[in-house]
């Protein structure tokens with residue numbers, strides 16, 4: 211008998227008996243696989259695929275597009291149906307990039323694929339898919355990887371002490387406490403995290419309150435989300451949350467949450483590299499929990515979502531994915547990139563709040579040195595159509611976004627800090643029609659005064675830039691007059707819309723022109739005999755212009771000018787004074 215040949219009988223009984231008799235025999239892929247699968251026709255809808263699965267008692271459907279293999283899981287189809295996507299193609303919720311092996315492939319090969327995060331391994335004989343191995347096959351328990359050596363190497367003693375203390379406080383309250391997300395990711399990458407995210411199996415808010423009373427600092431509780439932030443209780447900002455599961459009813463809407471285990475909490479997260487936890491409780495302190503194989507993705511430098519509808523459930527994850535991709539120099543894996551394109555296709559997302567979108571955009575624009583590169587990638591992918599269906603990212607927009615980075619550098623060289631978000635928004639929508647730009651801004655929940663400043667900047671910016679270019683040979687006071695009294699957004703808009711000459715003038719104005727002051731003040735003018743009232747302001751403005759043009763540099767020169775302007779009688783009086 212060829213013990214490696216696939217059997218028609220389903221289930222593991224045959225494998226189990228074979229292994230009992232010959233424990234040294236490698237059952238190979240054929241021995242591990244199940245055959246409860248069928249190919250999914252490319253045109254089948256989510257609803258049709260679900261019916262097929264139910265009718266035929268299947269565990270999954272297989273898909274193939276060019277040389278890419280995929281699997282469609284019932285859980286993903288059900289999720290799509292719950293999100294009202296039942297009429298979309300089932301292929302759109304496939305998990306692509308699935309490894310394919312022959313029935314003779316060694317067990318270790320199959321397990322390695324699964325260990326690296328594959329949703330399944332397909333088994334193909336000739337051109338026919340004959341089975342699939344899923345991660346649910348029994349695994350040999352392996353000891354948890356301990357991050358203790360890394361902690362010792364990378365973190366100061368004070369932070370290590372803080373981590374142990376947090377774990378101890380949780381334990382004294384009967385809760386298991388974990389560090390999660392960016393902290394663990396950055397630890398594994400050898401980077402320094404600026405904040406510590408804590409997940410509590412138990413009452414997170416009670417633990418947060420206790421941490422605040424023991425560590426000191428200021429605690430802000432976000433009761434609606436069951437989270438709290440502690441600042442000043444140690445070197446790191448600490449975010450505390452109860453471990454939770456999430457359930458999305460509408461694309462882009464906030465999920466319903468219910469308390470859960472840490473493993474479930476990790477599975478609701480955005481990307482595998484952010485879905486790892488480290489035990490802080492004394493028992494097992496430093497042990498890594500990695501249920502979705504984030505460490506393997508870190509090693510392979512890839513950003514991987516945890517299910518194909520991740521971006522549809524929460525489209526802000528698109529912005530997060532590209533932010534991490536650019537920051538870390540990673541790449542989205544093929545399946546995640548396909549899922550992102552699908553989520554863009556599903557837009558608009560009426561249930562997604564503009565504030566959440568803006569918050570993610572702000573993180574890109576304000577916090578990341580590589581922000582402009584992320585915006586360009588998002589633009590080229592078409593992600594900004596979720597702001598407005600007419601949005602098109604053009605090479606002009608890309609240039610503006612690159613310029614945005616330059617503007618920030620140039621201004622910071624002059625010691626000027628402008629709010630990066632409005633400038634980023636101007637760069638993103640500056641090439642659109644005024645109406646489309648305004649629709650995008652409103653979608654981002656920009657309203658009231660900030661909206662009118664931005665729409666004003668979109669109108670004024672190009673006009674100002676043109677005027678400045680024409681007036682490049684005019685005295686500085688004339689050029690400053692164009693810019694004075696304008697909002698910072700309008701100045702930014704003029705810079706973005708202008709050529710080199712206009713930009714130099716905006717920079718000069720921001721760095722010097724707008725702060726130039728006369729040496730004489732209102733009191734000096736009164737003492738010189740100028741009548742109280744608007745003429746004081748007018749004279750001071752004239753004096754300032756003379757300073758700008760280099761006509762009056764010293765106090766004496768200013769005095770001389772005032773005497774000249776107000777006439778001989780007053781001059782005599784002033785000289786006496």
Ligand code: ATP
Pocket residue numbers: 390391392393407478479480481484485524526527
């Ligand atoms: P960063 O270095 O950008 O601060 P971070 O991982 O600390 O990275 P946060 O925005 O502080 O990022 O989020 C903390 C954790 O919460 C993330 O690591 C991730 O696990 C989870 N998370 C944040 N936003 C989402 C989201 N939209 N969907 C799912 N999980 C999310």
